[in-house]
Amino acid sequence: MATGWEPDRISENEIADGEAYHRALYINGDIERPANWHRESADRLVKLAIPHIKDGSLVVDYGSGTGGSAIELLKEVENRGMEINLVLIDPLVSWFSKARDLLKGRQNVHFELSIKKDDSSKLSFRRLENMLGGRKADVIISSSTMHLIPERAIRDLASQFAGSLKENGVFIWDSGDLESEFRPAHSALLHDPYRAVREILRNDENRARRLSEMSSEEVLQHEGRLDRIFPGPYSIDVILDALSAVGFSSETHDEVVGFSNDDAERFALVPRLSEVAAPLLLGEERDEAIRGALKVALAEIAEQGKGSKSEYRSHWVYGVHRLE
Numbered sequence: 251m252a253t254g255w256e257p258d259r260i261s262e263n264e265i266a267d268g269e270a271y272h273r274a275l276y277i278n279g280d281i282e283r284p285a286n287w288h289r290e291s292a293d294r295l296v297k298l299a300i301p302h303i304k305d306g307s308l309v310v311d312y313g314s315g316t317g318g319s320a321i322e323l324l325k326e327v328e329n330r331g332m333e334i335n336l337v338l339i340d341p342l343v344s345w346f347s348k349a350r351d352l353l354k355g356r357q358n359v360h361f362e363l364s365i366k367k368d369d370s371s372k373l374s375f376r377r378l379e380n381m382l383g384g385r386k387a388d389v390i391i392s393s394s395t396m397h398l399i400p401e402r403a404i405r406d407l408a409s410q411f412a413g414s415l416k417e418n419g420v421f422i423w424d425s426g427d428l429e430s431e432f433r434p435a436h437s438a439l440l441h442d443p444y445r446a447v448r449e450i451l452r453n454d455e456n457r458a459r460r461l462s463e464m465s466s467e468e469v470l471q472h473e474g475r476l477d478r479i480f481p482g483p484y485s486i487d488v489i490l491d492a493l494s495a496v497g498f499s500s501e502t503h504d505e506v507v508g509f510s511n512d513d514a515e516r517f518a519l520v521p522r523l524s525e526v527a528a529p530l531l532l533g534e535e536r537d538e539a540i541r542g543a544l545k546v547a548l549a550e551i552a553e554q555g556k557g558s559k560s561e562y563r564s565h566w567v568y569g570v571h572r573l574e
């Protein structure tokens with residue numbers, strides 16, 4: 251049985267949110283049927299990680315979400331007849347409890363919730379060194395998470411990774427939402443369509459009507475929170491510089507991955523992500539607005555030559571970093 255964090259009194263809405271993100275990664279929730287974008291992007295990450303993993307390795311998945319990256323890694327580890335100790339780490343209860351549910355029957359899988367509340371209910375991130383309880387990892391992977399770490403926190407996170415790896419340990423990550431000089435002109439960033447949805451709906455009439463029922467202070471807070479769901483992308487150099495500053499070497503790779511319109515709609519309608527249309531009401535009101543805005547956003551991306559009628563092309567970057 252898996253060990254560590256377990257959800258405590260999780261609500262129906264949280265369960266639905268985790269299920270929806272899982273289904274954005276896996277068709278009908280079947281882990282044998284990853285959506286094309288998830289299969290292709292994770293496949294490259296797994297291929298980069300596998301040569302660094304041995305039987306008995308301690309592997310950390312930083313930002314595990316509903317378990318999509320861990321599941322793809324475990325498939326390949328098992329194909330090769332290896333056993334690893336895997337620590338999954340994430341701050342989001344709704345998605346992480348889905349990962350717990352999917353992997354609860356496994357030996358050697360451990361869960362750490364990366365957020366804690368202090369006595370005055372203030373939330374903060376737990377340090378990786380503490381979550382590992384003094385153990386050092388052979389490999390840390392992080393899939394589709396680094397672009398969500400605020401730029402100002404990257405330096406400190408890089409030093410947590412350095413402090414949590416064994417000598418010769420390796421940090422391997424991917425992201426579809428970082429700017430780079432080498433992004434081909436025929437590709438977009440992963441979150442471009444969803445940032446466009448947010449912009450299209452920013453001045454939507456129905457949303458404006460609901461916002462007008464809030465105080466101006468509430469509106470400011472609310473809109474700030476929505477802008478952080480798909481934050482503006484920063485450069486891959488921010489991450490490479492931070493890793494280099496704490497002693498990591500860097501090797502980078504990239505890949506263009508097709509993201510079908512149907513997969514994009516499933517992704518955009520995950521409750522946690524469809525919040526970009528709040529305060530439109532959760533359910534049909536919100537979903538209808540998102541579907542409409544997404545069609546417009548995807549058509550614009552296709553017109554810019556970064557997609558076709560049926561998909562947009564997302565540009566993924568990969569980093570492999572060894573402690574020198």
Ligand SMILES: C[S@@+](CC[C@H](N)C(=O)[O-])C[C@H]1O[C@@H](n2cnc3c(N)ncnc32)[C@H](O)[C@@H]1O
Pocket residue numbers: 275312313314315316317318319320340341342345364392393394395398399400
């Ligand atoms: C897109 S999901 C990726 C999940 C999984 N690795 C996969 O490939 O399917 C990104 C995860 O990063 C987590 N996350 C968001 N902000 C974070 C932060 N500041 N620090 C650590 N994790 C964060 C989220 O809770 C979310 O589960």
